[in-house]
Amino acid sequence: MSDKNRVYVFDTTLRDGEQVPGCQLTTVEKITVAKELEALGVDVIEAGFPISSPGDFQSVVEISKAVSEPVICALTRANTKDIDAAAEALRFAKRKRIHTGIGASDMHIKYKFNSTREEILQRAVDAVKYARRYVDDIEFYAEDAGRADNEYLAQMIQAVIAAGATVVNIPDTNGYCLPEQYGAKIKYLMDHVSNIDKAIISVHCHNDLGLATANTMAGVFNGARQVECTINGIGERAGNTSLEEVAMIMQTHHALGYHTGINSKRIYGISNLVETMMRMPVQANKAIIGRNAFAHSSGIHQDGVLKHRENYEILNPEDVGIPSNSIILTARSGRHALKHHLERLGYNIDKVNLDEVYHRFLVVADQKKEISDADLMELMGDGDATNYDDKAIKVTLLQVVCGDPLRPMATVKLRINGEEKEASAAGNGPVDAAINAIHEIIKDDIHIDEFNIQSMRGGSKDVSKVNMRVKHNGQSYYGYGYSTDIVNASIHAYIDTLNKIY
Ligand code: KIV
Ligand code: ZN
Numbered sequence: 001m002s003d004k005n006r007v008y009v010f011d012t013t014l015r016d017g018e019q020v021p022g023c024q025l026t027t028v029e030k031i032t033v034a035k036e037l038e039a040l041g042v043d044v045i046e047a048g049f050p051i052s053s054p055g056d057f058q059s060v061v062e063i064s065k066a067v068s069e070p071v072i073c074a075l076t077r078a079n080t081k082d083i084d085a086a087a088e089a090l091r092f093a094k095r096k097r098i099h100t101g102i103g104a105s106d107m108h109i110k111y112k113f114n115s116t117r118e119e120i121l122q123r124a125v126d127a128v129k130y131a132r133r134y135v136d137d138i139e140f141y142a143e144d145a146g147r148a149d150n151e152y153l154a155q156m157i158q159a160v161i162a163a164g165a166t167v168v169n170i171p172d173t174n175g176y177c178l179p180e181q182y183g184a185k186i187k188y189l190m191d192h193v194s195n196i197d198k199a200i201i202s203v204h205c206h207n208d209l210g211l212a213t214a215n216t217m218a219g220v221f222n223g224a225r226q227v228e229c230t231i232n233g234i235g236e237r238a239g240n241t242s243l244e245e246v247a248m249i250m251q252t253h254h255a256l257g258y259h260t261g262i263n264s265k266r267i268y269g270i271s272n273l274v275e276t277m278m279r280m281p282v283q284a285n286k287a288i289i290g291r292n293a294f295a296h297s298s299g300i301h302q303d304g305v306l307k308h309r310e311n312y313e314i315l316n317p318e319d320v321g322i323p324s325n326s327i328i329l330t331a332r333s334g335r336h337a338l339k340h341h342l343e344r345l346g347y348n349i350d351k352v353n354l355d356e357v358y359h360r361f362l363v364v365a366d367q368k369k370e371i372s373d374a375d376l377m378e379l380m381g382d383g384d385a386t387n388y389d390d391k392a393i394k395v396t397l398l399q400v401v402c403g404d405p406l407r408p409m410a411t412v413k414l415r416i417n418g419e420e421k422e423a424s425a426a427g428n429g430p431v432d433a434a435i436n437a438i439h440e441i442i443k444d445d446i447h448i449d450e451f452n453i454q455s456m457r458g459g460s461k462d463v464s465k466v467n468m469r470v471k472h473n474g475q476s477y478y479g480y481g482y483s484t485d486i487v488n489a490s491i492h493a494y495i496d497t498l499n500k501i502y
Contacts, residue, residue, distance in 0.1 A: 008226040010044040017230040023278040041261040049075040050089035064093035073097040078127035087134035101141030104148040132164040139167035146172030175208030183218030190223040202226035212241040244288040268321035331365035400430040410434035466493040
């Protein structure tokens with residue numbers, strides 16, 4: 001396959017996707033997603049918008065340390081403060097990119113910046129030149145390019161490439177374009193920007209009219225070689241182009257000759273991870289990864305699929321990591337079945353202590369009828385950090401009494417560096433009582449300033465996941481715990497933070 005048809009995948013789940021209200025992730029969660037994106041084979045991870053908040057800044061720093069293969073990219077507006085912050089946040093990245101830009105449509109120039117085309121063009125050039133002082137890899141975005149005048153857009157793109165931009169992003173910020181219009185825009189730039197061979201054209205489409213994927217492909221057909229997308233298509237309003245759709249279009253229509261570095265077998269796993277972490281359910285009929293995407297319900301279709309799968313399936317579910325056989329995991333399943341599912345989800349079994357995971361699996365399986373992929377991923381995550389013997393602090397007993405009209409009380413026994421200590425306390429609920437009991441033992445100034453409980457799939461038999469952020473001596477620490485019991489999950493998360501502090 002020729003390299004001129006290599007399409008680079010730029011993932012913005014952790015920036016455009018994470019901007020969606022309710023989808024915010026903690027730094028620890030972002031690192032988990034970033035590592036999975038690396039394993040999936042994306043070329044670029046847009047890790048955040050560092051100037052926007054200290055949390056976003058820190059996430060870019062930590063992702064830069066945790067991930068080494070993909071380019072780590074940070075977003076800025078076209079000003080020196082934003083660019084300084086991005087460069088600082090990217091300091092640990094092995095391969096780094098600054099993504100700077102400004103509005104290119106007359107609408108944005110007039111009503112967002114109260115400016116003129118000439119002034120905005122100058123600001124674009126200045127921003128690229130300034131960013132080039134820090135890094136060689138500069139992506140420029142011409143915001144609202146979908147509605148921009150093509151002639152002016154071409155002038156701007158030519159000027160920023162001359163100033164040092166190596167990738168030029170042509171966003172359809174408002175999801176306005178039709179595929180022919182968007183494709184024609186990319187072709188216009190290919191034909192009219194004299195130095196276009198010095199940069200890669202990137203396409204960034206929003207889904208307001210349900211055309212994000214079609215527009216992205218129209219861009220590729222006309223010369224774009226980077227696609228910007230998110231897992232499950234999450235993103236502002238109706239979302240961004242979904243990574244799994246563009247990757248599988250190119251894989252299914254391989255005769256077109258386009259190819260990416262995506263390992264499609266990891267799509268289902270990361271889709272589940274993002275769905276549960278971002279609390280953004282995937283619609284059942286979503287292409288590629290919706291739960292009905294491979295479910296045949298009518299008798300005629302079932303009969304057709306049983307005779308010959310390809311009668312009604314253009315994709316093999318196994319190609320995107322969805323099991324075609326259904327070995328259902330229950331409390332009666334053995335290590336072999338567990339191993340099969342973990343391998344299918346992409347875990348490297350050589351690096352996993354199967355006995356230890358199996359033991360934890362049985363605890364959850366005893367309380368649930370069936371174990372889902374999401375449950376398994378929870379088991380494999382940081383999960384219950386207190387299960388590991390090498391932790392300095394471990395819970396050896398947790399007992400709570402609560403009800404209506406009972407006063408919530410908790411007794412907790414901790415093993416701290418081998419020594420057991422016990423305390424009891426009351427609280428305004430069972431979690432508060434248990435945390436007060438831990439404070440009786442620890443006697444330190446620790447303040448919980450973020451506490452999220454989330455059920456993995458819904459239903460009272462479900463596994464709950466707790467994320468916590470605590471402050472100690474002005475420093476933030478993140479903890480994570482899961483259990484079918486929400487008090488247990490909360491205390492595991494809290495102990496996880498204590499183990500990070502001490
Ligand atoms: O949609 C958009 O225009 C963007 C830019 C900031 C790249 O997300
Ligand atoms: Zn966007």
